[in-house]
Amino acid sequence: DKSKEIIVKNVYFNFASREFMGKVETGRFAFLYDGLQEAYDRFFGDGAFAKTNGKNIFAGDTVEVDGVKFEVLLTVTDEEIERNINDTSLIFRATIDNQTVMFLGDAFIPEGNRLLEKYGESIKSDVVQMAHHGQNGVDKDVYATINPKLCLWPSPQWVFDNINGNLRTLEVREWMLDIGVEHHVVTGWQGTQVLSFPIDFDKIEKIYVSCEYDKRKDTGELFDVIRNDFKQQKILHIGDNIISDFQMPLQKGIKAFCYPSVVAILSQSSLLFNKLINNAICNATESTGFN
Numbered sequence: 001d002k003s004k005e006i007i008v009k010n011v012y013f014n015f016a017s018r019e020f021m022g023k024v025e026t027g028r029f030a031f032l033y034d035g036l037q038e039a040y041d042r043f044f045g046d047g048a049f050a051k052t053n054g055k056n057i058f059a060g061d062t063v064e065v066d067g068v069k070f071e072v073l074l075t076v077t078d079e080e081i082e083r084n085i086n087d088t089s090l091i092f093r094a095t096i097d098n099q100t101v102m103f104l105g106d107a108f109i110p111e112g113n114r115l116l117e118k119y120g121e122s123i124k125s126d127v128v129q130m131a132h133h134g135q136n137g138v139d140k141d142v143y144a145t146i147n148p149k150l151c152l153w154p155s156p157q158w159v160f161d162n163i164n165g166n167l168r169t170l171e172v173r174e175w176m177l178d179i180g181v182e183h184h185v186v187t188g189w190q191g192t193q194v195l196s197f198p199i200d201f202d203k204i205e206k207i208y209v210s211c212e213y214d215k216r217k218d219t220g221e222l223f224d225v226i227r228n229d230f231k232q233q234k235i236l237h238i239g240d241n242i243i244s245d246f247q248m249p250l251q252k253g254i255k256a257f258c259y260p261s262v263v264a265i266l267s268q269s270s271l272l273f274n275k276l277i278n279n280a281i282c283n284a285t286e287s288t289g290f291n
Contacts, residue, residue, distance in 0.1 A: 089107045105132075125147075134151075140178075143179060153184060
């Protein structure tokens with residue numbers, strides 16, 4: 001259906017020059033630009049990337065799309081010598097219906113310090129995307145100055161819960177408790193989440209995250225907590241796991257609806273599922289050179 005096609009009119013980016021990358025990076029990070037060009041041409045045809053309507057963006061630039069204002073706060077410059085590739089992250093803030101969302105990318109401590117030094121208290125935002133998947137990113141004082149009401153964690157469960165024991169996620173979560181942030185969305189664990197603006201934070205009474213209560217859904221313990229907090233109210237739980245999100249809440253007297261994940265749906269058609277997996281493996285092998 002061509003009426004539903006998405007047309008990209010402009011591509012905004014800020015890539016360090018090849019000369020800069022040659023001075024400060026070696027190995028796989030030195031040619032990120034080439035990798036992007038290769039991927040773009042694979043999707044849209046040879047030479048497509050060279051024809052893109054691209055524009056270098058710099059700190060201070062603003063872009064407006066469909067009533068959403070994007071402010072570019074920090075970009076990497078050729079004058080900066082970064083020791084960590086994450087400190088070349090683009091930091092920007094979106095304003096939607098008079099509410100602000102700060103995107104920190106993978107920013108590490110030095111870039112976070114530059115952000116704080118340059119903008120000070122003006123980086124206060126309603127929502128923040130947690131830097132570098134919520135661990136080993138910017139320092140606590142940056143988050144304290146942003147002082148968000150809602151944190152977006154792009155973190156899988158093994159990162160959010162520090163399953164391997166070598167990450168700083170639990171420390172960062174303690175920071176957020178100290179700062180007083182009440183609302184969290186763990187997108188890499190809870191799946192795709194949709195925020196409708198303006199967000200009425202007063203209507204978000206409570207968010208139950210297993211790790212915050214040290215209670216699990218698959219054992220039913222978290223549902224005991226919820227049932228106790230809302231004794232006289234009707235509760236509907238929606239999730240994609242047949243045990244944790246359907247059987248367990250039902251056992252605890254909570255109505256439940258199981259909404260299968262994309263993987264679960266595709267797995268019902270083994271031929272299609274296997275074809276997609278095999279294509280993904282083949283593409284990964286071709287692009288990385290690994291077998």
